[in-house]
Structure formats: C-alpha cells, structure tokens
Amino acid sequence: MEGTTPVDNGDDQEEQEEAAERRQERRRRIGQLLIDWSPVLAGVANLVVQYLS
Numbered sequence: 001m002e003g004t005t006p007v008d009n010g011d012d013q014e015e016q017e018e019a020a021e022r023r024q025e026r027r028r029r030i031g032q033l034l035i036d037w038s039p040v041l042a043g044v045a046n047l048v049v050q051y052l053s
Contacts, residue, residue: 034041
C-alpha cells in the first residue's frame with residue numbers, strides 16, 4: 001500500500017506511554033516555570049501598561 005508504513009505493534013504501546021509521560025513532565029516543568037516567574041511577568045506587564053498609557 002502506498003503512503004503507509006507498517007507498524008510493529010510489539011513496542012508501539014510502550015513507546016506511546018513513554019511519550020505521554022515525557023509530555024506530562026514537560027507540561028509540569030513549563031507550568032512550574034510560569035509559576036516561578038509570574039511575579040516577574042506581572043512586573044513586566046505592569047511596565048508595558050504604564051508605558052502605553
């Protein structure tokens with residue numbers, strides 16, 4: 001069949017679970033980074049608003 005790739009179902013499920021775990025960990029890190037930097041981001045937003053008004 002053209003345009004398709006045969007899939008090896010042996011490790012496919014395991015790879016998908018590992019990929020899902022990596023995505024979750026990345027989201028957790030990004031969320032924590034935003035929480036840690038939220039005071040800085042709020043200060044920058046405040047300066048921008050003051051500058052534009």
